[in-house]
Structure formats: structure tokens, C-alpha cells
Amino acid sequence: MSERDHEYGAASGREAGIPPRSERDHEQESPEDRAFREEARAWLAAHAKPRRGESEFTRRYASADNSPAADAEHVRLCREWQRTLFEGGFAGINVPKEYGGRGGTAKQARIFAQEQARFDVNSGVFAVGLGMVVPTLLAHGTEEQKYRYIPALLRGDEVWCQLFSEPGAGSDLAGLRTRAVRDGDEFVVDGQKVWNSGAHHSDMGILLARTDVDVPKHRGITYFLVDMRTPGIDVRPLRQINGVAHFNEVFLSDVRIPVANVLGEVNGGWAVAQTTLANERNMIGGGTGGGAGVGFGDFKRLAQEYGVAGDPVIRQGLADAFIRFEVIRYLGARAQAAIRAGKMPGPESSVLKLSMSEHVARNGDLALAIQGAAGMLIGEDATQNGLWQQQFLGQWGIRIGGGTEQIQRNVIGERVLGLPAEARPDKTLPFRELLSS
Numbered sequence: 110m111s112e113r114d115h116e117y118g119a120a121s122g123r124e125a126g127i128p129p130r131s132e133r134d135h136e137q138e139s140p141e142d143r144a145f146r147e148e149a150r151a152w153l154a155a156h157a158k159p160r161r162g163e164s165e166f167t168r169r170y171a172s173a174d175n176s177p178a179a180d181a182e183h184v185r186l187c188r189e190w191q192r193t194l195f196e197g198g199f200a201g202i203n204v205p206k207e208y209g210g211r212g213g214t215a216k217q218a219r220i221f222a223q224e225q226a227r228f229d230v231n232s233g234v235f236a237v238g239l240g241m242v243v244p245t246l247l248a249h250g251t252e253e254q255k256y257r258y259i260p261a262l263l264r265g266d267e268v269w270c271q272l273f274s275e276p277g278a279g280s281d282l283a284g285l286r287t288r289a290v291r292d293g294d295e296f297v298v299d300g301q302k303v304w305n306s307g308a309h310h311s312d313m314g315i316l317l318a319r320t321d322v323d324v325p326k327h328r329g330i331t332y333f334l335v336d337m338r339t340p341g342i343d344v345r346p347l348r349q350i351n352g353v354a355h356f357n358e359v360f361l362s363d364v365r366i367p368v369a370n371v372l373g374e375v376n377g378g379w380a381v382a383q384t385t386l387a388n389e390r391n392m393i394g395g396g397t398g399g400g401a402g403v404g405f406g407d408f409k410r411l412a413q414e415y416g417v418a419g420d421p422v423i424r425q426g427l428a429d430a431f432i433r434f435e436v437i438r439y440l441g442a443r444a445q446a447a448i449r450a451g452k453m454p455g456p457e458s459s460v461l462k463l464s465m466s467e468h469v470a471r472n473g474d475l476a477l478a479i480q481g482a483a484g485m486l487i488g489e490d491a492t493q494n495g496l497w498q499q500q501f502l503g504q505w506g507i508r509i510g511g512g513t514e515q516i517q518r519n520v521i522g523e524r525v526l527g528l529p530a531e532a533r534p535d536k537t538l539p540f541r542e543l544l545s546s
């Protein structure tokens with residue numbers, strides 16, 4: 110098994126195809142949760158447009174319009190919605206009130222996400238912040254750090270990105286080589302990160318850097334909170350297969366980060382990163398719910414629109430898709446139950462992430478099979494401005510990001526099935542000895 114069983118990007122909710130709300134979700138709700146659902150539904154109806162067919166957000170996602178103006182407009186809309194949530198008391202549903210949240214439960218967060226998915230709204234660019242940074246700050250932050258960063262994030266003031274991967278450290282994340290050297294009250298950081306989703310429009314980043322090369326690789330890493338406007342940070346967008354420049358390379362040269370921005374202990378960053386990565390897998394798998402995803406009903410409507418809903422092969426594909434949507438919904442509920450019981454997402458998040466990536470891949474194939482020859486069209490010529498083609502092309506992002514399918518299989522093999530562990534001779538050697546290899 111490789112060291113990194115992780116990762117993701119801001120579009121995950123959309124790419125993942127979060128299952129839609131089902132009436133069965135209400136069956137076992139307590140009176141309080143049912144009342145919360147009603148309150149959320151009424152508030153959403155008063156503040157957002159219902160999602161009918163093609164939404165403004167999915168249209169933008171499908172358009173692959175990469176211009177800075179389109180990106181800025183997307184960020185503006187996400188900020189605006191996050192701010193509306195905050196002002197309405199619906200931002201950070203299960204975040205303690207003292208940090209600007211609602212002080213509710215994880216179950217209520219899921220209920221709200223289910224209700225919100227029926228409306229044409231999205232906080233997409235806050236995915237890393239809300240799904241990964243907030244839980245990590247809550248688990249490892251000082252009080253000062255929590256008060257400084259969590260309310261600003263929930264208010265929609267600060268967009269965050271994740272600066273973990275490097276050209277030589279993806280699956281083997283603990284092999285990262287970006288260095289941070291202490292200089293008085295600051296660390297000076299030099300190195301390169303890559304595949305950093307949304308870094309080009311982020312205000313803050315979570316950064317892993319090596320602070321000790323004389324200990325084994327996991328023990329010399331520190332976790333930093335970095336202001337993306339710090340001199341020495343150079344963000345260069347990378348274009349993906351679907352035409353969108355969703356992620357970036359980030360170069361760091363003599364970047365000065367205050368010691369106060371270390372999250373957790375110096376050299377103790379690996380443990381902090383595990384909280385981020387577990388939440389990330391869970392988020393990609395849909396365990397935290399929410400997002401303007403594509404649901405089973407969208408496939409059914411597409412098949413009806415193309416007049417192939419009665420075709421036996423397509424019908425079989427639709428039946429398979431329905432089963433997958435249901436299985437993923439239950440896997441998500443299981444991950445949520447673990448979180449509610451106060452457990453860190455465990456290997457079940459790998460099962461969820463792997464199931465979700467296979468689900469997305471097969472959904473892409475099904476959507477294009479439904480469209481037949483029209484599946485070859487793209488952009489404005491295609492149905493729903495090419496939304497389905499984008500879903501098809503976007504599958505590789507989700508199959509790699511958050512820890513590749515192979516890595517998830519390794520985790521499941523070792524931690525769930527108890528198979529012999531992969532040999533890791535580099536685990537105990539001082540990192541300095543690996544640098545020369």
C-alpha cells in the first residue's frame with residue numbers, strides 16, 4: 110500500500126453525482142430532525158431557485174469556459190451563496206456556534222445538504238475549506254487559529270486550497286520534498302506543489318513541508334496554514350482533459366510563514382494530514398452529502414428524451430445505475446454514522462471512494478450510450494451544453510484525485526481484508542538517505 114490513500118478537488122460534488130434526496134431518508138428521523146428538515150426546506154425555498162433540469166451551476170460546469178471572467182463569476186456566485194447561508198444561520202451546520210457555525214449535528218448537516226441539492230445553488234469553491242480544513246482545524250487547531258479561520262471560511266470570505274501533492278509525491282505523499290527551514294518567528298519554504306485544485310482563486314492554503322530530514326519520512330513533516338498572497342508563491346494553472354483549468358502547479362520560493370501558522374506540532378504534520386485526508390476521501394465519496402450533482406432521475410429523463418428508455422440494454426444500464434446510486438447512498442450513511450459516533454472516517458471511506466469512482470466511470474459510459482452518435486458532440490452542440498460529455502471526461506479526475514483506485518484497493522486489501530502488507534523498506538530510514546536515491 111502506498112502512503113497516500115487520499116485526495117480531491119472543488120468540483121467533486123458535481124463530478125461525483127451525489128445521490129438525490131430520497132423520501133426514505135425521512136423514515137427514521139427524530140421529531141427534531143424532521144422539524145429541522147422543514148425549517149431548512151422553507152428557508153431554502155425563500156432564498157434559492159429550485160433546480161429544474163439544467164441548472165445555472167451545471168451549465169457553467171459543462172461549458173468549460175476557462176476565461177478568468179467566467180472563473181471570477183463562479184467564485185463570486187459561490188461566495189454569495191456561502192454568505193447567504195451564513196447570514197441565514199445555515200453555514201457550518203455541525204460546527205460549534207462559538208466558531209460561527211450552527212451548533213447542530215452531522216445528521217442535520219446531511220439533511221441540509223439533501224435539501225439544498227434540490228436548489229440551483231452551490232458553494233463549490235469552498236469544498237476544500239468546508240470539507241477538509243474546518244474538520245482539521247477543529248481537531249488540531251489552537252483556539253486562536255479556530256477563531257481566526259473558521260468564521261471567515263463559513264462567511265464565505267476566504268477560499269482555501271490544498272497544497273499537498275508534489276511531482277514526486279502523490280500516492281507516496283510522505284515522500285514530499287518541499288522544505289521549510291525555521292528562521293526566528295518564521296519558516297522559510299522552498300519547493301513545488303502540483304494538482305492543486307482552485308489554488309488560482311484561493312486566499313489560503315493548507316501546506317505540507319519537510320522540516321526534518323534526519324528522521325524517517327513520516328516524522329519530519331509539518332502542516333502549515335499559508336496566506337496565498339505571501340510573496341514567493343507563484344500559481345500556474347494546468348488544463349485538464351475536459352478543457353477546464355481546475356487545478357494548478359504552485360511554486361514556492363523563499364515563502365515566509367509565521368510559526369503561529371503551524372497547525373499541530375512541528376514535525377507532527379503527518380497525523381494532522383491524516384484528518385484532512387480521511388475527510389477528503391469521505392467528501393469525494395459523497396459521505397458529507399450535498400452539491401448540485403447528477404441524480405438517477407437525470408439519467409432516466411435523458412433516456413426518455415432520447416427515446417431509448419425501453420431499449421433492453423439501456424434499461425439494464427439504468428437498473429444498474431439505480432442500484433449503484435442506492436448502494437452509495439447507504440455507504441455514505443454508514444460513513445456518516447461513524448462520524449456521528451465520534452469516530453474518524455476509517456477504511457470504509459476507501460470503500461466509499463472506490464465505489465464512487467467506479468460509479469462515476471460507469472455513469473459516464475451510460476450517459477454516452479444513451480445518446481448514441483450524439484454522444485460524440487461536445488459543448489453547445491451537445492445535449493445540456495455537453496454536461497454529460499464533461500461527466501464522462503471528468504471521471505479520471507475522481508478516479509485519481511483523493512487517492513487512486515489502486516491505492517484504495519491496497520487500503521481495503523490490507524486494512525479490511527487483512528492481506529499481507531506491501532513491503533515498505535523506506536519507512537524506517539532517515540529521509541536524508543532517501544534524498545540521494
Ligand SMILES: Cc1cc2nc3c(=O)[nH]c(=O)nc-3n(C[C@H](O)[C@H](O)[C@H](O)COP(=O)(O)OP(=O)(O)OC[C@H]3O[C@@H](n4cnc5c(N)ncnc54)[C@H](O)[C@@H]3O)c2cc1C
Nearest residue numbers: 111116117118271273274279280304305306506510513515
Ligand atoms: C482532479 C484532481 C484534483 C486534485 N486536487 C489536488 C489538490 O487540491 N491538492 C493536492 O495536493 N493534490 C491534488 N490532486 C493530486 C492527487 O492527490 C494525486 O494525483 C494522487 O494522489 C495520485 O498521485 P500521483 O498523481 O502523483 O500519481 P502516482 O502516485 O505517481 O501514481 C501513478 C500510478 O501508479 C499507481 N501506484 C502508485 N503507487 C502504487 C502502489 N503502492 N500500489 C499500486 N499502484 C500504485 C497509481 O495508482 C497510479 O495509477 C488532485 C488530483 C486530481 C486528479
